[in-house]
Amino acid sequence: MTLALLCAPALAAAGEFFTLEGHGGPVKGIAVSESGAILTASFDNSVGYWMDGAPRWLEGHAAAVNAVSFLGETRAVSAGDDFALYLWDLDTGQGRRLGAHLGKVMSLAVSPDGQTVASASWDGSIGLWDVAGNTAPRFLKGHEAGVNAVAFTDDGARLYSGSADGTLRLWRVGDGTALGQIANNGFGINTLVLHEPGGWLAYGAVDGATRILSIADGTEIADLTLDRRPILGMAADPARRMLAVGDGEGYISLIDTASWRFIVDFHATLRGPIWALAVSPDGTNIHAGGLDDAMFSWPVDGAEAATRMVNGERPFLSGSEATSNGEAQFMRKCSICHTLEPDGRRRAGPSLHQLFGRVAGSLPGYGYSETLLKSDITWDAETIDALFDLGPEVYVAGTKMPMQRITGAQDRADLVEFLRHATQTE
Ligand code: HEC
Structure with missing residues (x-):
C-alpha cells in the first residue's frame, strides 16, 4: 500500500x-x-x-x-x-x-x-x-x-x-x-x-x-x-x-x-x-x-x-416523502466529508456526532486547521446557520472546509433541524 x-x-x-x-x-x-x-x-x-x-x-x-x-x-x-x-x-x-x-x-x-x-x-x-x-x-x-x-x-x-x-x-x-x-x-x-x-x-x-x-x-x-x-x-x-x-x-x-x-x-x-x-x-x-x-x-x-449511514439503502433518493429536506441537504452537501456517528470513521472532515454545544475544533484526534482551533465558536443552530449563510471561507477564513454556501434560509433551517436530531442518536 x-x-x-x-x-x-x-x-x-x-x-x-x-x-x-x-x-x-x-x-x-x-x-x-x-x-x-x-x-x-x-x-x-x-x-x-x-x-x-x-x-x-x-x-x-x-x-x-x-x-x-x-x-x-x-x-x-x-x-x-x-x-x-x-x-x-x-x-x-x-x-x-x-x-x-x-x-x-x-x-x-x-x-x-x-x-x-x-x-x-x-x-x-x-x-x-x-x-x-x-x-x-x-x-x-x-x-x-x-x-x-x-x-x-x-x-x-x-x-x-x-x-x-x-x-x-x-x-x-x-x-x-x-x-x-x-x-x-x-x-x-x-x-x-x-x-x-x-x-x-x-x-x-x-x-x-x-x-x-x-x-x-x-x-x-x-x-x-x-x-x-x-x-x-x-x-x-x-x-x-x-x-x-x-x-x-x-x-x-x-x-x-x-x-x-x-x-x-x-x-x-x-x-x-x-x-x-x-x-x-x-x-x-x-x-x-x-x-x-x-x-x-x-x-x-x-x-x-x-x-450505509442513513436509514439503510438509497438514503438520498429514497423519495421526497421518505427523505426530509434537511436530510437531503446533509446527504448531498455534507455526507461526503462528515459522518454523524461517534466511531470516527475517516473522512475529510470531523464527525458531527454531538455537534451541538461543541467548541469548534475540539473533537479529539482530528487534525483541524489553525484557524478553527483558534476560533471561539461554539456550534449551535445560529453558528451552523451562519457558517453556511456566509460560507466557511468567510465565516472562518482559512478553514480547511471547502467553500460552500446554502443560500436558501429554509434549506439551512431544515439542515440544522436534521442535524439537531441526527447528531444526538446512538
Ligand atoms: C469537502 C469536504 C467537506 C464538506 C462537503 C463539508 N465539510 Fe464540514 N468540514 C470539513 C473539514 C475539512 C472541516 C475541518 C475544518 C478545519 O479544520 O478548518 C470541517 C468542519 C466542519 C465543522 C466544524 C466541526 C468542528 O468540530 O469544529 C462543521 C460544523 C461542519 N464542518 C459542518 C458541515 C456541514 C453541515 C456541511 C454540509 C452543509 C459540511 N460541513 C460540508 C470538510 C467538509
Missing part, C-alpha cells in the same frame, strides 16, 4: 479531498493516467500537467482547451475552441500541432493501441488522427449537428459517437463506414461511457437524460435520469464499477454499475456546472472541474460509506 502511494505521483493521500489551483480560468477537461497523474484543460488556453502537486503548463492553444487525454504516461493530446489538436511531450512540455477541425473540438478518445486519436467536433465530423503523423487525418461525416463525444471499442475497430443532433452512432474505424444509429435521444448527447465486457453504454444529454443501453441490441438497461440538466460529464473507474455523472447544476451522482443504483449524490460546486469529470485509477477519488479556476478532487470512500 505504502509502495503504491510512493510510486503514484499522488497529489494527496488517496481518499482525501484536495484542490489543484493555478489555472486562470474554469476547468473544462480532466484526464488521469494509469499511475494517477492528472491533466487539466482550461479556458485559460493551457493544459496543466500535475505530477507532484506542482503544475507544468502546456501552452500552445490559441483559445480555450476543452479536452485532454493521456497517451501513456509521457505524452498527451489536447483540443479546444481553436479547432486544433496538439500532441504534447510531457517530459519536455513541448507541443506539436497535429492539425485542426473546421469547428471547436469538444472531446477526444485514444484508441486502445495508442496509435489513433478520435476527436469530436462542432464542425459535425469525427476526426481520426494518426499519432505518429504518418497518415493524413480522416473525417467521418454523417451527424447532422456538432459531435460532442466519442468512444472506441476495446479492439479499436469501431467507434461510438454522440451528437447535438440527439443520435448515438457507430462507425467502422478502418474504412470510416457508418454502421448505423444506435439510439436517438431527441435532445443532444453530451457524453458517453462504454463498457464492452459489461455489455453497456451510458450516455448523458442536454435534457438531463442519463441512460444505460445494451451494446448488443440498443435496448435500455436503466434510466437514471433525474430532474437536473444538462448532463455535461461522465466518467468511470478503469474497472467500470462506478459511474460518475456531473450536471449543469453542479451535482455529481455516483452510480453503482452492478445494480444501477445511486451510491450518493452531492453538490460539488459553489456555483455553476460540472464540466469535467475523471475518476482516479484506484477509484478512490473523483476529480471535477467547473466554473472555479481549480480542480476539486472528492473522496469516494466517504461517499460509499455515506450510503
Whole structure:
C-alpha cells in the first residue's frame, strides 16, 4: 500500500479531498493516467500537467482547451475552441500541432493501441488522427449537428459517437463506414461511457437524460435520469464499477454499475456546472472541474460509506416523502466529508456526532486547521446557520472546509433541524 502511494505521483493521500489551483480560468477537461497523474484543460488556453502537486503548463492553444487525454504516461493530446489538436511531450512540455477541425473540438478518445486519436467536433465530423503523423487525418461525416463525444471499442475497430443532433452512432474505424444509429435521444448527447465486457453504454444529454443501453441490441438497461440538466460529464473507474455523472447544476451522482443504483449524490460546486469529470485509477477519488479556476478532487470512500449511514439503502433518493429536506441537504452537501456517528470513521472532515454545544475544533484526534482551533465558536443552530449563510471561507477564513454556501434560509433551517436530531442518536 505504502509502495503504491510512493510510486503514484499522488497529489494527496488517496481518499482525501484536495484542490489543484493555478489555472486562470474554469476547468473544462480532466484526464488521469494509469499511475494517477492528472491533466487539466482550461479556458485559460493551457493544459496543466500535475505530477507532484506542482503544475507544468502546456501552452500552445490559441483559445480555450476543452479536452485532454493521456497517451501513456509521457505524452498527451489536447483540443479546444481553436479547432486544433496538439500532441504534447510531457517530459519536455513541448507541443506539436497535429492539425485542426473546421469547428471547436469538444472531446477526444485514444484508441486502445495508442496509435489513433478520435476527436469530436462542432464542425459535425469525427476526426481520426494518426499519432505518429504518418497518415493524413480522416473525417467521418454523417451527424447532422456538432459531435460532442466519442468512444472506441476495446479492439479499436469501431467507434461510438454522440451528437447535438440527439443520435448515438457507430462507425467502422478502418474504412470510416457508418454502421448505423444506435439510439436517438431527441435532445443532444453530451457524453458517453462504454463498457464492452459489461455489455453497456451510458450516455448523458442536454435534457438531463442519463441512460444505460445494451451494446448488443440498443435496448435500455436503466434510466437514471433525474430532474437536473444538462448532463455535461461522465466518467468511470478503469474497472467500470462506478459511474460518475456531473450536471449543469453542479451535482455529481455516483452510480453503482452492478445494480444501477445511486451510491450518493452531492453538490460539488459553489456555483455553476460540472464540466469535467475523471475518476482516479484506484477509484478512490473523483476529480471535477467547473466554473472555479481549480480542480476539486472528492473522496469516494466517504461517499460509499455515506450510503450505509442513513436509514439503510438509497438514503438520498429514497423519495421526497421518505427523505426530509434537511436530510437531503446533509446527504448531498455534507455526507461526503462528515459522518454523524461517534466511531470516527475517516473522512475529510470531523464527525458531527454531538455537534451541538461543541467548541469548534475540539473533537479529539482530528487534525483541524489553525484557524478553527483558534476560533471561539461554539456550534449551535445560529453558528451552523451562519457558517453556511456566509460560507466557511468567510465565516472562518482559512478553514480547511471547502467553500460552500446554502443560500436558501429554509434549506439551512431544515439542515440544522436534521442535524439537531441526527447528531444526538446512538
Ligand atoms: C469537502 C469536504 C467537506 C464538506 C462537503 C463539508 N465539510 Fe464540514 N468540514 C470539513 C473539514 C475539512 C472541516 C475541518 C475544518 C478545519 O479544520 O478548518 C470541517 C468542519 C466542519 C465543522 C466544524 C466541526 C468542528 O468540530 O469544529 C462543521 C460544523 C461542519 N464542518 C459542518 C458541515 C456541514 C453541515 C456541511 C454540509 C452543509 C459540511 N460541513 C460540508 C470538510 C467538509
